[in-house]
Structure formats: structure tokens, C-alpha cells
Amino acid sequence: MIENRPFLKFIEHLVLILGVLVVAFPLWMTFVAATHDAARMGQVPLPVLPGPHFFRNLDVVLNEGLWGGDGSGVGYMLVNSMIMALLIAFGKIVISLTSAFAIVYFRFPFRMGFFWLIFITLMLPVEVRILPTYEVVAKLGMLDNYWGLTVPLIASATATFMFRQVFLTIPDELLEAARIDGAGPFRFFKDILVPMSRTNIAALFVILFIYGWNQYLWPLLVTTDQSMYTIVMQIGRMLEGAEEAPQWHLIMMTALLSVIPPVLVVLFMQKLFVQGLTETEK
Template identity: 60%
Template sequence: MIERHSIGRPVAHVMLVLGIVIVAFPIYYTFMASTQTLQAILRPPLPLTPGGEFTENYGQALFGGIGRIGGVNVWTLMFNTTVMALGIAVGKIVISILSAFAIVFFRFPLRMTFFWLIFITLMLPVEVRILPTYKVMVDRGMIDTYAGLILPLIASATATLLFRQFFMTIPSELVEAARVDAAGPMRFFWDILIPLSKTNIAALFVILFIYGWTQYLWPLLVTNDNQMNTIVIALKKMVSFADADTPWHLVMVTSILAIVPPVLVVVLMQRWFVRGLVEAEK
């Protein structure tokens, strides 16, 4: 038993290090490319050591603008993407938790029918209903607006289901105690349910923020103005069929900057995210 343990631990560490190298090397390679000149990138092999163009490349991308996307700088792209990702994440959580609260703690006709109607929308993602949704956005004048980017993606049947399942585990004695203390529905919601749900909210926020940050198809359709592009759409526009026409040094800079906000969200909320998944407090 001891021998197996002494052998298994180094093997586990080697596998862990190997996995980290496999995952991290493309990011390292991209970062090295972001510090090189365009000529160095087009002339393989690419050096695996930092180049001397870090300040120039990052300064041009962040403040000077990128020609292939109408001179828009990366700050604008990141702001647009952040607004979209935050709007989607917060909107989905707010709507889902209120929907689950109504379904679990209120008794009204066709309560379960409404729940199953919400659940059925899992079979209707935005890709399925994209044409009528786009028509609504055009008719309402929401093309090239933040509302047009966010509203069609703001509902989540999955989050509603998760909150419902959690709310059903709350003891009925807790609900009765709130009634005895003369707590109304919204006070019960704010003072009891929200604190109990904070790990679920944190876990869902991380997942939904990344979901919103990486959206491609819907922003591609609903934004025509380069100033309203998200960073994922801008990356696609920056890449040309001909390598010589693509500013690869700026593409690499934009790629590195595009992964920073999601990584920060995951790192800063890692503890809450894990606790929300494993339900350690429940």
C-alpha cells in the first residue's frame, strides 16, 4: 500500500505538469508571437523567446487602433464584450432565480406547466430561433446596440432548473419560521434565499460570463458598426485569407488580451465556483 502510494504521487505530479504544459504552451507561444514584428512571425520558425516589440505592439492595439477593423482599438472591443458578458450573466441569474422562486414557493394555477414550458426552451437555443429573433431586433431598432447584444441571450432554462432544484432542498421549517416572524415573500427572498444561494450564484456567474464572452454567431449578426464589435468578432475580421494581409502581431496581442478577463474571473472566483459546484455548504 505504501509502495503504491509512493509511486503514484510522483506519477500524478508528472501527469499534472504534463497537462499544464500542454494547456499553457499555446498561450505562451501566442504571447511570444505578440512581442515579435510581423516579418518575424511570417518568417518561420517563430522564436520562443520574447521579441523587442512588446511596447509597440500592445500600445498600437490598445490605443492606436487596428486598420482591418476600422481603426477600432482593443479597449473598445473589450468594453463591448465586457458589457455583453456581464449583461448576459447578471440577466440570466436575476431572471432565473426569480422564476425558480415563484415556481417553488408560490402556489398558482398551471405552475408546473409554466416550469415545463421554461424547460422546453432548452430545445430552442438562439441558433434555432435566430431568424425571427433577428427580425425582432431589426423592427425594434436594436441593431448595433448593447440591448440587441444582450436581450436575446438573457433567459436561461438551465439556471432556472438549477435554482429550482436547490430551493426544493430548503427545509419547510425555514419557510414556516419566516412566516411566524411575519417576513413577506420578498424579505424571505432577500434575507434567506439569496444568502443561501450565493455559492450557486457565483458558480453560475463564472459559467455564464464565459458563455457571454465567447459568443460569436449572435454578435456577428446584430453588429454592423465596427465600434460595436465584440473581441471575438474583431479577431475573425482581422484574419485575412492571405497571410501577408493579416497583421499577425496585432492578432496575437488581441488574442492574449481576449483571454485575460475570463481568466481573471475564474481565478478571483475560483473558491466560490468550486464550492458552488460541489455544494459543500448544503
């Protein structure tokens, strides 16, 4: 809106504020729950203002875990999740950059065939092929380690497709200029294609990091060793764990902790993220 009408402005802000409230309310409730003790969380109505137990809860979650648990905190699970998310994000980016490079810039037999083959895997996410994938991972001895957690999730048609589109917008003259400058395929890739796709890589990193971080079903299947558990799995396990009522204050603290890394990634890469998804000029 270019018009400057006070009433419209008021309505605009009202709508925005309502939207923010709706989106932020569950987060606020999570935070509030993480600041009370078990007794307060057992009473109705639930508190809407923060209580005094934030640091106590944080300490319990990080160093002791749930009552009735094995006494270890969730710290190492945050590390596991971080490693898994980073491996998935970087693995996907590296693989899809190189496969898109091959498909766009090299003329090899059945080139389009390969492209469609990659494309078809879009229809086969992990959930669909979960049993055979598990079988393969188990036979390769990748259960209960980082490779088992990440490799099956890395092959990515979406990212390959996205980089293909990015590369197609790069003018052919650049390739020709590079050839005259004496740059071979690898140099062209490294010196020109990758730097020119910088913002797209960043945008994809944000999306893939969050995708990797939020994985639930697959880690649940391939890990039996508690030392390989991820934080998102753990939140699920906490809910169903004990016979007694869920310890909401600790679960919510864990949930709060698990939100921090993705939020940080989005905050710090916001500018690149928006550029990567909207910028078309090369």
C-alpha cells in the same frame, strides 16, 4: 492516494506536468507571438521564445489597430464585451432567480406547465432560432445597441433549473419559520433565499460571464456599427480582413487581451465557484 510511494508520486507529477504543458502550450504560443514583429512572424520555424516587441504591439493594438484599418484601437471593444458579458450574466441571474422562486414557492395554475415550457427552451439555443430572433430584435429597434446584444441571450432555462434545484434543497421549515417571523414572499426571497444561494449565484456568474464574453455569432449578426463590435468578433474579423497575410503578432496580442477578463473573474471567484458547484449542505 493516501499511500506515500515515491515512484507513484513521481508518476503523478509527471502526468500533471504533461497535462499542464499540453493545455498551456497554445497560450504560451499566443503570448510569444504577441512579443514579436510582423517580419519574425512571417518566417518558419515560428519562435518559441518571447521577443522584444511586447509593449510596441500592445501600443499598436490599443491605439492604432491593424495596418489598413481605421486607426482606432480595440480598447472600446473590450469595454463593449465587458458590458455585454456583465449584462448577460446579471440579467440571466436575476431572471432565473425570480422564475425559480415563482416555480418552487407559489402554487399557481399550470405551474408545472410553465416549468416545462422554460425547460423546453433548453432545446432552442440562439443558433437554432437565429432568424426569428433577429427579426424580433430588428423590429424592436434593438440592432446596434447593448439591448440587442444581450436580451435574446438572457432568457435561460439552465440557470432557472439550477436555482430550482437549489431552492428545493432548502428545508420547508425555513419558509415556515420565516412566515411565523412575519416575512412576506419578497422579504423571504431577499433575506433568506438569495443569501443562502450566494455561492450558487457566484458559480453561475462565473459560467455566465464567460458564456457572454465568448459570444461570437450573435454579436456578428446584430451589430453593423463598428462602435458596438465586441472583442471576440474583432479577432475573427482581423483574420479575414485584409488581402495581405494576417498580422499574427497583433491578432495574438488582441487574443491575449481578450483572455484577461475571464481569467480574472475565474481567479477571483475560484473559491466561491467551487463551493457553489459542490456544496450541498444548507
